[in-house]
Structures are given as C-alpha cells and as structure tokens.
Amino acid sequence: MREVSVHWGRARLTCARLDIIFDFVKEMAFLGYVERNRNHIDIIVQCVFTEGSEPDNLNNLIAGVSVIETLSAPNSEWTNEWVLKLRFEAASNDLIAIQLQAASASIQPETVFNQQGFTYVIRGPANSIKSVITAFRLILTPDKMSASSIQPASVVENKLVSPQQLKVVKGAWDAGWYENPRALKMSELSRELNLSRSTVSEHLARVETEMVRLLLEAVSDKLAETSQVVFDLVEFWSNIHPSDLKTVRKAVDQGKEDGKPFTITYRLKLMDGSYKLIRSHSQPQFDENGKYLGVVGQFEDLSQNKAMGHILELSINIANSKYSEGLENISQSGSWQWDVISGEVTWSPSLFPLYGCDAEKFIPSLESFTDLVHPEDIEFVMNSLGDAIQTTSALDYVHRIIRPSDGGVRTFRCIGGILTDELGAATKVIGIAQDITELKGANLAFQETLAEMKGDLDEWGAFEVNAKSRIITVSEAARRMLRG
Numbered sequence: 001m002r003e004v005s006v007h008w009g010r011a012r013l014t015c016a017r018l019d020i021i022f023d024f025v026k027e028m029a030f031l032g033y034v035e036r037n038r039n040h041i042d043i044i045v046q047c048v049f050t051e052g053s054e055p056d057n058l059n060n061l062i063a064g065v066s067v068i069e070t071l072s073a074p075n076s077e078w079t080n081e082w083v084l085k086l087r088f089e090a091a092s093n094d095l096i097a098i099q100l101q102a103a104s105a106s107i108q109p110e111t112v113f114n115q116q117g118f119t120y121v122i123r124g125p126a127n128s129i130k131s132v133i134t135a136f137r138l139i140l141t142p143d144k145m146s147a148s149s150i151q152p153a154s155v156v157e158n159k160l161v162s163p164q165q166l167k168v169v170k171g172a173w174d175a176g177w178y179e180n181p182r183a184l185k186m187s188e189l190s191r192e193l194n195l196s197r198s199t200v201s202e203h204l205a206r207v208e209t210e211m212v213r214l215l216l217e218a219v220s221d222k223l224a225e226t227s228q229v230v231f232d233l234v235e236f237w238s239n240i241h242p243s244d245l246k247t248v249r250k251a252v253d254q255g256k257e258d259g260k261p262f263t264i265t266y267r268l269k270l271m272d273g274s275y276k277l278i279r280s281h282s283q284p285q286f287d288e289n290g291k292y293l294g295v296v297g298q299f300e301d302l303s304q305n306k307a308m309g310h311i312l313e314l315s316i317n318i319a320n321s322k323y324s325e326g327l328e329n330i331s332q333s334g335s336w337q338w339d340v341i342s343g344e345v346t347w348s349p350s351l352f353p354l355y356g357c358d359a360e361k362f363i364p365s366l367e368s369f370t371d372l373v374h375p376e377d378i379e380f381v382m383n384s385l386g387d388a389i390q391t392t393s394a395l396d397y398v399h400r401i402i403r404p405s406d407g408g409v410r411t412f413r414c415i416g417g418i419l420t421d422e423l424g425a426a427t428k429v430i431g432i433a434q435d436i437t438e439l440k441g442a443n444l445a446f447q448e449t450l451a452e453m454k455g456d457l458d459e460w461g462a463f464e465v466n467a468k469s470r471i472i473t474v475s476e477a478a479r480r481m482l483r484g
Contacts, residue, residue: 002147003108004121018118023050023053026114028113029045029047029109031046055082141260144259144290145285236472261281293468298462336364338430340428346364347364355401357372
C-alpha cells in the first residue's frame with residue numbers, strides 16, 4: 001500500500017481560479033465517505049466558515065459540488081464548526097472524475113482545505129495511486145508532494161473478522177490444524193471445537209482470506225519490484241557524459257528547490273562503454289515536513305531510431321534550454337483547455353500576449369485558434385489533435401502561428417494530455433503552449449526529430465533516487481535499457 005500527500009498552496013489555487021473558496025471557508029477537513037459510485041462521491045466534512053458565510057454558500061461555488069445535508073451546526077458561542085454531507089458529481093468536475101476512476105484508492109482524514117491551501121492525502125495500491133496523482137499533476141502542478149509505504153492494520157483493529165472467527169482459528173491452531181502434515185481432519189477438528197463442520201470451515205476460510213488479502217496488500221509494491229536493480233548514486237553520476245553533467249545537476253538542484261517535476265535530456269554511458277541518449281522525467285519527493293527525500297521517475301530511450309546520429313550532433317544545452325547557462329527564462333508559456341464535448345476552449349491569461357491577441361476582444365475557440373496557426377501547419381496541428389483524441393495519447397508537437405498584433409511568425413511547442421470518461425472516451429484536452437521561437441535553430445530540429453521518433457519510443461524504465469542512502473533503484477526495463 002502507498003500513501004501520497006499532495007499540497008497546493010494558496011497562490012497556486014488562486015492561479016487555478018479556485019481562490020473564491022477562501023472567501024467563504026476558513027477550514028474544511030475530510031472525515032469519511034458516505035457513498036461512492038461511478039457518478040458521485042458523498043462525504044462527511046467538518047467545516048469552519050468565514051464570518052457571515054454558511055453552508056448554502058458552497059452550493060454551485062465549484063462545479064459539481066453541493067451540500068446535501070447539514071448534520072450538525074454550531075450550538076454555542078464556543079464552537080464554530082459545521083458537519084456537512086457534501087456531494088461531488090463526477091460529470092461536471094475533472095478532479096472528482098479522476099478520483100472515481102481509481103476506486104481502490106481512498107481519501108484519508110488528513111485531507112484538509114484551509115487558508116494556506118489544499119492538502120490532499122490518498123491511500124491505496126501503487127498503480128491506483130499513480131494514475132490519480134499523474135492526472136492531478138497534469139491539471140494543477142502541486143507545490144509539494146510526499147509518498148510513503150503503509151503497513152496495513154491488523155485484522156482485529158479493522159474488525160475484518162469476528163471474535164468468534166478468531167476463536168475458531170485459535171482453537172484450530174492449538175489442535176494442530178496448521179501443522180505440516182496436519183495432525184487431524186476437519187471432522188475431528190469440528191468435534192474438538194464442538195461446532196458443526198460447515199461452521200468451522202466457513203470461519204477458517206474467512207480468516208484465511210482476509211489474512212492473504214492483507215499480506216498481498218502489504219507486499220504489493222515489493223512484488224512489483226522483484227526485478228529491480230540498485231546502483232550507487234555516485235557511480236550513476238559518473239556515467240553521465242562530462243559535457244552534460246553540469247546541466248543535469250542544475251536540473252536536479254532546481255527540482256529539489258522548487259519541488260516541480262522536470263524533464264532533462266543527456267548522454268549516459270552504458271555497461272558496454274558506449275553512450276546512449278536518455279530523456280528522464282523526474283518528480284522530486286518530500287516528507288510531511290518538507291524534507292527532500294529524492295526523486296522518482298522514468299527513463300526514456302531516445303536512441304532506438306535512425307535519427308540517433310542527428311540528435312547527438314545537436315546541442316544538449318539547446319534541448320535542455322531551461323537549465324542551460326544564458327538561456328533561462330527565454331521560453332514563455334501559457335496553458336489551455338478544450339472541452340471535447342461542449343467545444344469550449346479556455347486560455348490562461350499569459351497565453352493571449354504570447355499569441356499576440358487582445359484578451360478583451362479575442363474569444364478562444366478551436367476556430368479562432370486555427371485562424372492563428374500558420375497555413376502550412378494547420379493540417380499537421382489538427383491531425384495531431386485528432387490522433388491524440390482517438391488514441392488518448394499525450395500531445396507533443398511543434399507548430400507556427402502568425403501573431404495578429406504584429407504579423408510576426410512565432411514557433412510554439414505544445415505538450416499536453418487527454419482526460420477520459422469511465423468508458424475511455426476523450427472528454428477534455430489540456431495543454432501547455434511554449435514559445436520557442438528564439439531557440440528554433442537547433443532546438444526546432446531537435447523537437448522535430450523527437451516527433452519523428454515518437455512512435456518508436458516504447459522503451460521506458462522506472463527509477464527512484466534515495467537522497468539519504470545515495471542509491472538509485474531501477475526497474476528491469478530500465479536495466480535492459482542501460483545495459484547496452
């Protein structure tokens with residue numbers, strides 16, 4: 001089992017237009033589930049409102065959230081806490097829909113919204129947790145995130161079995177039922193316990209099933225990691241190409257400082273002494289006190305393509321312009337969303353000036369966007385969007401636009417992803433547009449080459465860096481990738 005805590009600060013929520021909550025709510029803490037199905041979640045919360053606010057203010061404050069019952073109200077001047085039953089509708093809120101898609105992952109009582117921001121704590125199997133957190137990060141980048149392994153509580157504490165069932169198991173143990181070979185038969189055990197054979201069999205089966213389930217939950221991460229390999233971190237650093245080492249270290253240090261996920265491209269020496277072009281996608285990890293723990297992520301092999309030689313000739317500094325000397329802050333970006341069902345398109349405020357559009361007059365839409373795209377790139381852009389929607393795959397392409405403000409041609413890189421409903425159909429496209437015009441020489445060639453290679457990049461490998469023990473653990477896929 002894994003538990004992940006994700007925190008978005010107040011400034012981040014303000015940028016995401018969720019700051020209206022601060023006007024009405026001082027603190028809201030999750031207490032427990034009431035109902036959970038594919039359409040909605042009903043939960044119990046303890047809420048403290050700002051002066052003059054009350055539960056009715058929460059209705060329609062955020063799409064898909066409503067108060068369906070007031071369980072208790074402040075009953076004296078000494079308390080200001082309300083206990084409410086809230087309903088979160090999946091159809092009108094992406095965050096809720098994401099949570100419902102991972103039914104085995106549950107929200108924990110440490111989840112709280114207050115004037116400092118929103119801390120969301122989720123627990124469950126590793127795969128379910130990963131899908132939820134990945135989707136959340138795509139929608140709204142966390143300011144801080146930490147993860148830990150959780151040992152399941154005992155069957156007694158969780159009341160998964162009854163005292164009578166435990167009594168039967170204890171009697172069976174004392175009688176030699178669990179010896180190898182068994183000391184007696186079921187009929188003899190039932191007489192020993194003075195119970196019917198069917199009752200004894202049913203009680204033993206129930207307890208054994210719960211114990212096996214808890215065992216598998218406890219070791220699920222270990223079972224998934226049986227083929228992992230551990231390397232000394234210093235040794236790994238020594239295998240990064242000398243020309244790329246400074247850039248990689250700068251990316252890691254920046255991730256450690258701001259806690260944001262980062263992607264970096266570099267050459268890595270393999271076990272056979274040759275170099276391979278690697279792109280790593282990393283997420284810094286922190287504990288509940290904000291102490292840096294290391295990073296988790298994936299390696300991407302960029303070398304399995306005929307264009308490898310061309311890529312290696314390009315400047316690694318250009319590819320990693322965000323972390324390269326003299327190139328900081330050169331690329332500006334903005335985010336956008338396209339609701340596939342309604343057709344509505346929204347832009348972040350920073351995107352309007354980048355595209356040379358007047359925010360007060362320009363209305364974002366698919367049609368108005370295509371009017372901005374360079375005529376030679378329109379077919380490519382629409383095909384890229386169409387393919388991503390059909391396959392629900394990630395977006396990563398480069399195109400040109402013509403700015404209406406000055407007629408200038410600018411080059412943009414678009415990266416993004418697709419959100420789906422419970423049947424897997426695309427419902428929303430979320431992306432980031434980054435102006436890379438000033439880097440369009442070697443950088444554009446680099447991006448175009450990667451776009452050509454995209455269909456061949458099927459070799460991914462997970463890794464985890466432990467900052468305290470100074471080791472890096474890689475999956476079997478990563479080990480094969482680095483073996484050469």
